[in-house]
Amino acid sequence: MAATHDADVVVVGAGIAGLCAARALHAEGRQVIVLEARERVGGRVWNTEVLGQPQELGGQWIAPYQAEMHALVAELGLELFPAYREGERTYLDASGVVHRYEGHDAPLGEAAERSYEAAAAALDALAAEIDPEAPWDHPRAAELDAITFEAWLRAEIEDDLARDLLRAYLSGGYMTKPAHTFSLLGGLWTIAGAGGVENLFEPDLCLHSRVVGGSQLIPIRIAEALGHRVVTGSPVRSIRWSEGSVTVATEGERVHARHAVIAIPPNLTGAIRFDPVLPPWRLRAEQAISQGSVIKLLAVYDHPFWREEGLSGEGFAPYQFVREVYDNSPPGGEPGVLVTFLAAEKCEQAERMDAAERRATVLDGLARLLGERARSPVDVLEVDWSAEEWTRGAYSATFEIGGLTRFGADLRRPIGPLHWACTDISGVGNMHMEGAIRSGKAAAAAILAAAPSD
Ligand SMILES: Cc1cc2nc3c(=O)[nH]c(=O)nc-3n(C[C@H](O)[C@H](O)[C@H](O)COP(=O)(O)OP(=O)(O)OC[C@H]3O[C@@H](n4cnc5c(N)ncnc54)[C@H](O)[C@@H]3O)c2cc1C
Structure with a gap:
C-alpha cells in the first residue's frame, strides 16, 4: 500500500x-x-563543479530587466557577479576571416548594419504592440501567428547578412528551433517577454550577470x-x-x-x-507545443588564455557550426571556461555525431574564433537537454505555427x-x-x- x-x-x-x-x-x-x-x-538549472569551482549546465545568466529574479536573489542572500567581457570580441565572417572589434557592434559593413538596424527596429515595434501576458489578444494575432519567422525574414530583409544574423539570434539563440518551424508571433512573444530586442540580443544586457556559486x-x-x-x-x-x-x-x-x-x-x-x-482542448494544446533542441558545452582550460591575448572570449560566427562563444569562467577567473550552445539544426546535426566527432568539431569552432589554444582544453562537459527524461529539450517549449493563438491561453487555464x-x-x-x-x-x-x- x-x-x-x-x-x-x-x-x-x-x-x-x-x-x-x-x-x-x-x-x-x-x-x-x-x-x-x-x-x-x-x-x-543545474550546477556542477569544474576543477573545484561551480559551473552551470543549464540556465545561468540574469538580465537587468528581470526584477523578480533580482528580488529573489536578494531575499535568498545570494550574490551576483558580472559576466566577464573585457577586451575585444571576435566575429568570423562568411568568407572565414576573423575580425577583432571593440564595443557592441560587429563590423558587418555599412549596408548590412543599416539593414540589420532597420529590421531589428521593425521587430521591436511589432513586439511593443504585444502584451507578453496575452499575445493572442493582439488584433492581428492570427495573421502574425500564421507567418513563419523565416518567411518574415525573407519578406522584410533584403541584405543576406542582416537576415542571417537576425535568424541566428532569435532562432538559434532563443527559440532553439529552425526559423521555418515557429511563427512570427511566437518570436515576438519572446521579444516582448524580455521587454524588447535590445534586452534579448545585446550580450551586455541578456548575459549580464550570474549567481556566485551557480544558479x-x-x-x-x-x-x-x-x-x-x-x-x-x-x-x-x-x-x-x-x-x-x-x-x-x-x-x-x-x-x-x-x-x-x-x-x-x-x-x-x-x-x-x-x-x-x-478536457479535449487541454489535451490538444499539449500537442501543439514542443521543446527546442540545445546542447550546452563547457570547454575548460587551466587559464583563460584568451584574456592574455586581449580577447573577451566572446565571439560570433553566424556561418559556422559553432555560432557563439562566451567566457564562462568563475568570478576568480580560474579555471578558464568557455561556453557555447549548439541549438536547433546545429543540435540536431551534433546529436548524430559520435562524442569524439562532436568534441573535435566544437573545439575546431572555438579555435576559429579564439585561436589554436582553444583546441586543447583540460576537459569538455556537455549536456544535451533533449536527452534529459524530465525535460526533453530546451530552452523552452514553443508552439507550432498557429498554435499560440489557438491554444496559448488554454495552457494557463486552471x-x-x-x-x-x-x-x-x-x-x-x-x-x-x-x-x-x-x-x-x-x-x-x-x-x-x-x-x-x-
Ligand atoms: C542550457 C540552458 C540554458 C539556459 N540559459 C538560461 C539563462 O542563461 N538565463 C535564464 O534566465 N534562463 C535560461 N534557461 C532557461 C531556464 O533554465 C528555465 O527557464 C527555468 O529553469 C525553467 O524553470 P521551470 O521551473 O519553469 O521548469 P523546469 O526547470 O523544467 O522544472 C520542472 C521540474 O519538474 C520536474 N518534473 C517533470 N516531470 C515530472 C513528474 N512527472 N513528476 C515530478 N516532477 C517532474 C522536472 O524534473 C523539473 O525539476 C536555460 C535553460 C537551459 C536548459
Whole structure:
C-alpha cells in the first residue's frame, strides 16, 4: 500500500516555478508538499563543479530587466557577479576571416548594419504592440501567428547578412528551433517577454550577470527552507482529481490535497495519467507545443588564455557550426571556461555525431574564433537537454505555427483543482528563470485568491 499524506496544495516539479509557488503558499500558512522526479531540485538549472569551482549546465545568466529574479536573489542572500567581457570580441565572417572589434557592434559593413538596424527596429515595434501576458489578444494575432519567422525574414530583409544574423539570434539563440518551424508571433512573444530586442540580443544586457556559486543555488536555497516538504526522486505518475480535491501518486506515495500546482513543462504533462482525463482542448494544446533542441558545452582550460591575448572570449560566427562563444569562467577567473550552445539544426546535426566527432568539431569552432589554444582544453562537459527524461529539450517549449493563438491561453487555464506553472507558459521573462518565478507566484496567487481561508 502506498503511504498517503495530506496537504493543502501539492506541487508537481521542483524547478524554479514549482518551488516559487510552494514558497509563496508556505509563506501564507498553507501546507505544501513538492514532488520532484529527479534526485535533485532545479530542473533546467543545474550546477556542477569544474576543477573545484561551480559551473552551470543549464540556465545561468540574469538580465537587468528581470526584477523578480533580482528580488529573489536578494531575499535568498545570494550574490551576483558580472559576466566577464573585457577586451575585444571576435566575429568570423562568411568568407572565414576573423575580425577583432571593440564595443557592441560587429563590423558587418555599412549596408548590412543599416539593414540589420532597420529590421531589428521593425521587430521591436511589432513586439511593443504585444502584451507578453496575452499575445493572442493582439488584433492581428492570427495573421502574425500564421507567418513563419523565416518567411518574415525573407519578406522584410533584403541584405543576406542582416537576415542571417537576425535568424541566428532569435532562432538559434532563443527559440532553439529552425526559423521555418515557429511563427512570427511566437518570436515576438519572446521579444516582448524580455521587454524588447535590445534586452534579448545585446550580450551586455541578456548575459549580464550570474549567481556566485551557480544558479542552482536559487532552487536549492528555496528547497532547504521548505525542508521535508520537498521530496526528490518521486516522479508523479497519476493525478486523480475532482472539484476541490486532488490525489497525486508517485510509485511509493500518494498526496491528497485541495489544489495542485503542476509545475512541469507542458510537453511532459502527457507522461502523467489524469483521471478523469483532461478536457479535449487541454489535451490538444499539449500537442501543439514542443521543446527546442540545445546542447550546452563547457570547454575548460587551466587559464583563460584568451584574456592574455586581449580577447573577451566572446565571439560570433553566424556561418559556422559553432555560432557563439562566451567566457564562462568563475568570478576568480580560474579555471578558464568557455561556453557555447549548439541549438536547433546545429543540435540536431551534433546529436548524430559520435562524442569524439562532436568534441573535435566544437573545439575546431572555438579555435576559429579564439585561436589554436582553444583546441586543447583540460576537459569538455556537455549536456544535451533533449536527452534529459524530465525535460526533453530546451530552452523552452514553443508552439507550432498557429498554435499560440489557438491554444496559448488554454495552457494557463486552471482545470478544477489543477493549476499550471512553468516558464514555458509565462509572460514577462518567458523562457527564462524570470518567467518561471513569475509563473510559480501567479499559480500560488490564484490558489490563495480562490481559497482565501483554507
Ligand atoms: C542550457 C540552458 C540554458 C539556459 N540559459 C538560461 C539563462 O542563461 N538565463 C535564464 O534566465 N534562463 C535560461 N534557461 C532557461 C531556464 O533554465 C528555465 O527557464 C527555468 O529553469 C525553467 O524553470 P521551470 O521551473 O519553469 O521548469 P523546469 O526547470 O523544467 O522544472 C520542472 C521540474 O519538474 C520536474 N518534473 C517533470 N516531470 C515530472 C513528474 N512527472 N513528476 C515530478 N516532477 C517532474 C522536472 O524534473 C523539473 O525539476 C536555460 C535553460 C537551459 C536548459
